[in-house]
Amino acid sequence: MTTSTVLAAAGEVSGGEEVTFWILAPLALIGAIGMVWARNAVHSALWLVLTMLCLGVFYVLQAGPFIGMVQIIVYTGAIMMLFLFVLMLVGRDASDSLIETLRGQRIAAVVLGLGFAGLIGTGLHRALGGTAGVGLEQANAEGNVQGIARLLFTKYVFAFELTSALLITAAVGAMVLAHIERRREDRMDQVATMKARFRPGNYPGPKPGPGVFATSSSVATPARLPDGRLTERSTPEILPVREMTAEETSLKGTDK
Amino acid sequence: MTVLLAQDPTLADFGRDPWWLVLGKIVFAFVFGLLATLLGVWFERRVVGYMQVRPGPNQVGPFGLLQTLADGLKMAFKEDILPRAADKVVYFFAPVISVVCAVTALSVIPFGPMVSIFGHRTPLQVTDVPVAVLVLLACSSLAVYGVVLGGWASGSTYPLLGGLRSTAQMISYEVAMGLSIVAVFMTAGTMSTSGIVAAQASGTTLSLGGFEIPAPGWYAILLLPSFIIFFIAIVGETNRAPFDLPEAESELVAGFMTEYSSLKFALFMLSEYVAMVTMSAVTTTLFLGGWRAPAPITTFWAGANSGWWPMLWFFGKVLILVFVFVWLRGTLPRLRYDQFMRLGWKVLLPINLVWILVLAGLRSIEDWQSRDRMLATAVGAGVLLLITILWPSRQPKPKPTLQEQVDSRPPGSFPLPPLDLQVPPSPRTKRVVAEREPANIVAGSDSREV
Numbered sequence: 001m002t003t004s005t006v007l008a009a010a011g012e013v014s015g016g017e018e019v020t021f022w023i024l025a026p027l028a029l030i031g032a033i034g035m036v037w038a039r040n041a042v043h044s045a046l047w048l049v050l051t052m053l054c055l056g057v058f059y060v061l062q063a064g065p066f067i068g069m070v071q072i073i074v075y076t077g078a079i080m081m082l083f084l085f086v087l088m089l090v091g092r093d094a095s096d097s098l099i100e101t102l103r104g105q106r107i108a109a110v111v112l113g114l115g116f117a118g119l120i121g122t123g124l125h126r127a128l129g130g131t132a133g134v135g136l137e138q139a140n141a142e143g144n145v146q147g148i149a150r151l152l153f154t155k156y157v158f159a160f161e162l163t164s165a166l167l168i169t170a171a172v173g174a175m176v177l178a179h180i181e182r183r184r185e186d187r188m189d190q191v192a193t194m195k196a197r198f199r200p201g202n203y204p205g206p207k208p209g210p211g212v213f214a215t216s217s218s219v220a221t222p223a224r225l226p227d228g229r230l231t232e233r234s235t236p237e238i239l240p241v242r243e244m245t246a247e248e249t250s251l252k253g254t255d256k
Numbered sequence: 257m258t259v260l261l262a263q264d265p266t267l268a269d270f271g272r273d274p275w276w277l278v279l280g281k282i283v284f285a286f287v288f289g290l291l292a293t294l295l296g297v298w299f300e301r302r303v304v305g306y307m308q309v310r311p312g313p314n315q316v317g318p319f320g321l322l323q324t325l326a327d328g329l330k331m332a333f334k335e336d337i338l339p340r341a342a343d344k345v346v347y348f349f350a351p352v353i354s355v356v357c358a359v360t361a362l363s364v365i366p367f368g369p370m371v372s373i374f375g376h377r378t379p380l381q382v383t384d385v386p387v388a389v390l391v392l393l394a395c396s397s398l399a400v401y402g403v404v405l406g407g408w409a410s411g412s413t414y415p416l417l418g419g420l421r422s423t424a425q426m427i428s429y430e431v432a433m434g435l436s437i438v439a440v441f442m443t444a445g446t447m448s449t450s451g452i453v454a455a456q457a458s459g460t461t462l463s464l465g466g467f468e469i470p471a472p473g474w475y476a477i478l479l480l481p482s483f484i485i486f487f488i489a490i491v492g493e494t495n496r497a498p499f500d501l502p503e504a505e506s507e508l509v510a511g512f513m514t515e516y517s518s519l520k521f522a523l524f525m526l527s528e529y530v531a532m533v534t535m536s537a538v539t540t541t542l543f544l545g546g547w548r549a550p551a552p553i554t555t556f557w558a559g560a561n562s563g564w565w566p567m568l569w570f571f572g573k574v575l576i577l578v579f580v581f582v583w584l585r586g587t588l589p590r591l592r593y594d595q596f597m598r599l600g601w602k603v604l605l606p607i608n609l610v611w612i613l614v615l616a617g618l619r620s621i622e623d624w625q626s627r628d629r630m631l632a633t634a635v636g637a638g639v640l641l642l643i644t645i646l647w648p649s650r651q652p653k654p655k656p657t658l659q660e661q662v663d664s665r666p667p668g669s670f671p672l673p674p675l676d677l678q679v680p681p682s683p684r685t686k687r688v689v690a691e692r693e694p695a696n697i698v699a700g701s702d703s704r705e706v
Contacts, residue, residue: 042408046346049401056394069390077397078427081404085423088408088416143386145447200668 017061028054041087045080052076063136066145207233264454265370265379267386273378280373281382285362293529297324300582307586328522336518341411350409351516351523354402358530361395364388365537366450368547368566380547380567381450388449389437392538393430396493400426402527403495403502407512418511421593422495422502428597429492429499432604436486439479439615440542453546472551476543481611483543485604487580490535492600495528496581498588499596506590536577537570544573 031051038044052075059068139147152160188196197204221244223234273281298313298321305312313320338344368380385391400423407419441447444455456473476483492499503511513524540546547566554560560569591599614636621632656664662672 040343042343042346046405065385065387066390069387069394072394073390073397077394077400077430081397081400081423081427084404084408085420088404088420088423145386198670200666200670204670 020057020061024054024057028058041090042084045083045087049076049080052080063140064144066148207231264457265366265381265384265450266454267384267448267451269370269377269379270381270384273376277373277376277378278382281380282363285365285382286359289359289362289530289533290526292533293526294324294328295321296529296533296578297327297525299578300585303579303582304586307583331522332519334518336520337515339411339515342515343409343411346405346409348520350402350406351520351527352402353405354399354527355523355530357395357399357402358527358534361392361534362530362537364391364449365534365541366453366546367570368564369562371564379450384448384450387447389441389447389452389542392449393434393437396433396531396535397426397430399527399531402524403512406516406524407502410512410515412515414508414510414514415512418502418504418508418514421508422512425495425499425501425596425600426493428600429489429604432485432600432608433489433493435605435608435612436479436482436489437542438612439482440475442612442615442619443475443479449541449546453541453548456545457548474543474545479543479615481607483539485608486543487539488599488604490539491581491584492596494531494535494581496532497585498590500590501593501596504590532581533574533578536574536581539577540570540573544577546570 028051031047031049031054034047035044035051038047053072056068056071056076059065059071141147142150196202220235222230222232225231301323302312302320313323316322316326338347363382364384366379366381366384370377370379372378403422403426404419407415407417407422410416440452444452446452446455456475458473472478495502501511502508503513505511508514513521516524547561547570548554549557549560549566549569553569559565617632617636621629624632658675662675
């Protein structure tokens with residue numbers, strides 16, 4: 001760790017760093033492509049997690065251990081987890097539909113995507129290809145974490161606080177929009193529920209099952225209470241309640 | 257002091273080991289996790305058995321020590337069931353993620369000071385980085401994936417519900433956990449685990465209101481609120497009772513591992529116990545002075561903190577914490593889900609935030625003149641006192657008596673027995689106790705047999 005930090009600070013690329021990069025860079029790319037390619041939404045999210053983990057390791061390699069770990073904790077651990085949470089609530093079979101609504105859309109998307117990647121790649125390479133990293137040693141002079149903390153709490157403190165205020169506002173706004181206000185009086189606590197259960201007009205005991213003390217064991221036959229009355233609550237609401245005809249209740253001659 | 261300094265590994269001491277030493281340390285940490293599971297399951301069953309006045313496993317091996325091994329072997333030979341609705345790849349990888357995350361966290365735990373292994377001076381710790389505690393946090397936040405994906409990939413309802421519960425649970429309790437570590441960062445001034453252990457080496461002096469108070473080095477005492485909240489949070493984070501809602505057997509069968517069997521189930525078991533031991537080790541490192549001997553030992557034995565002895569103290573502390581985990585499981589019933597969430601968000605989080613604020617305030621007035629410092633403390637205490645006095649309090653309405661409550665019931669209510677009911681003795685239970693004459697054995701009866 002320390003050796004790689006020192007080497008990266010000197011602007012060179014050590015052997016270990018190169019090996020790690022060439023192992024993880026294809027993985028990150030596979031993750032990115034898999035995210036687009038996967039039919040299942042949860043698989044997409046998992047491919048994205050792979051890419052994010054690789055990015056976290058890249059940050060650590062480039063002498064930014066703090067941002068690397070924060071990338072893993074915040075993005076992979078919290079944000080992608082919330083994504084998964086929502087996807088699971090939606091249901092596991094929520095796959096993309098395979099019907100193409102626009103003709104030739106896929107080919108156009110692939111061509112445009114490749115072109116965009118080529119433009120960005122060559123542009124960045126031409127602009128930054130020969131540039132050597134400067135100032136990393138000064139930035140990490142008193143430790144990576146301490147350096148970031150100093151910047152965040154001195155030079156950028158206003159921007160930092162403003163961002164956090166924005167995020168808090170967004171969170172509170174979402175909660176206000178989604179929240180259903182229930183008045184204190186309307187809330188039923190356990191004591192109130194218990195009292196309502198024993199109020200006149202409500203039978204507090206368990207409901208009799210259909211067919212109890214009845215002449216037939218059919219689900220449609222209402223149960224009889226111990227005093228002989230029929231109880232409507234024992235049958236499902238969608239079933240019509242009917243009494244058996246005399247023919248139906250008469251002996252069929254099958255029993256001895 | 258020089259002896260002490262030589263013992264303490266710094267960040268510069270890491271990354272200098274030959275490859276065989278690195279491999280040895282990694283194997284040691286891994287084997288430690290496995291052995292801790294083997295013994296931990298046995299320990300838990302025995303301790304819970306003792307608490308419930310029954311023997312626990314005592315047949316296989318001495319004291320039943322090999323029971324877990326036998327269970328593990330049996331588990332390996334069970335049929336490995338793959339549900340038809342399961343997502344096969346994710347179903348396979350979920351337990352692996354759980355175990356890998358639980359074991360990886362052990363790599364930044366300091367087991368001891370600098371020791372000499374085959375002529376190499378090396379710290380008893382796989383590695384340390386400037387952000388080691390964040391590595392621990394990252395491992396615990398990635399461990400959620402194992403549970404969540406296991407629940408989702410099983411393709412049935414109970415595991416899915418268990419997975420959903422654990423997502424919300426682990427994210428909520430990670431916030432409380434992270435915030436209580438912030439207090440440790442602020443006091444220790446470093447995020448490396450060996451640095452935090454070194455910072456707890458000796459007692460400091462606190463200056464409160466102009467008085468110099470000697471304070472102990474352990475953050476468990478110095479930062480007591482953080483310690484308590486951290487421990488509650490790790491119980492929630494490791495899905496242990498009373499917070500084992502993702503696998504609540506009375507509601508969700510076995511939660512996220514309902515569909516798992518054979519070795520995959522064994523992996524989930526393994527990850528649970530390794531996570532318990534890892535979290536105990538983290539608590540030891542962050543709050544209980546790490547591998548350092550507890551206070552009274554060092555006063556009469558100077559060498560307690562050198563060589564291989566510190567591993568003994570470390571394992572002792574971890575064992576005590578694991579016992580607390582087991583104790584909690586044996587004592588407390590499982591919380592309801594909404595109570596659990598309320599505890600996390602409405603109790604632990606605000607207390608933690610206020611405590612960090614107070615701590616930051618105390619830290620920032622440390623450099624002030626003693627008169628200013630006294631003034632600041634007095635103002636803070638005064639404001640707190642005023643808030644406590646002026647806090648609007650509701651007068652509780654006088655509670656109606658039982659008789660009044662009964663009288664106020666509407667007519668036609670469910671009949672109640674009279675409140676002063678005295679159950680008369682039932683005539684049927686009356687038993688005639690015959691005053692039997694003692695069997696008289698006449699002396700003369702014996703003579704008849706002769």
